[in-house]
Amino acid sequence: MTIRVLIVDAKPERSQELEQAMGDAGFEVVATVDEQQDLHAVVERLAPDAVIIDSALPSRDTLEHVGQLGRRYPKPMIMLAEQESPDLTRIAAKAGVSAYVVDHVQPALMRSMVNVAIASFESHRALKGELTRTQETLAQRRSIDRAKALVMELRSIGEEAAYQYLRTTAMNRRMTIHELAQELLTAAGKR
Template sequence: MQRKGLIRVLLADENPHRAGALSATLRADASLIVITTGPDLPLIDAVRLHMPDIVLVDMSRADRDALDSVRALSGAGLEHPVALFVDEDDEHLMEAAFEAGICSYNVVDTPPRDVKPLLRSAISLYARFQKTQSELRAAQRTISEQQAINQAKRLFMQNEGCGEGEAYRWLRKRAMKTARRIPDIAAEYIRTHSKGTSR
């Protein structure tokens, strides 16, 4: 089934958009057979089914630990266990991979393959996605923090019978006094002053 010299790469990513982009990049290399697997199939079953040489895994997959521990498991049923790829001599590559949220597993007991070029492609693509995601998250956080501040102000105005200006000054004063951010003070105020109503 497997053509000689070709490397089977299993790409396990819960984000179909990113998985599609990465598999398109990797498929440009004629020596790779790229197989993608989504969240529906447990990672360990996907490895058993596709018998890859290399597994690239989105680190946010909760079932990564199962693959990680395959040698310790009696019921894993894998003919060739896989192990986390670690390059101790290239600390920068490893840190970049974990920061981008991707890691790689190699099949044990087969001739070692050079996984670094693959990992580098994956890192650069993941980092691009991460940047977009974190920009989106920052924007969402700003909105939800603003909502929390508004809610805390309303609650403070109700509780203290005061105006909006005074409510905001109280939040600001408390933030300065405790060296914390206003949104954190707002969240704390909502939490401690809305018992029994929102819960």
């Protein structure tokens, strides 16, 4: 499968060279756009696999715009710059840039650079998804534990009996234990 890339560049004379390098590396350049265009609309319409931003020295505004784009349309983003700045590198990382490369890369290295950025992005996204699922599970567990404590107090029963009560009641009402716990806590005003 050919990887589809979008190039964002303020200077068309540079972007032609980058387009050629990307084509030589085996990528499909879906479009080259100016950084002043509505990048959200372009990314939504073209759905590239990766976005390459070519900027002589990216401004903080450009990096903020890239960050907003990444939050709305998560894609691997590679920033090509002519100069390095530790501050801009940190800001670029916070904005969601997968790779910050100083100077232009030769076509032979372009493929591995983009592939590594995509793999890194996917790995990071998978970890974020796992973290979110874990946080949701812990929140559900806390609700169940609070509901179990409420049942123990109201019915003067032990922990195991309270859990069995929640489990049986949830099954009889065709709901999850978490849903029942939320209902009980809401009714008791302990959400």
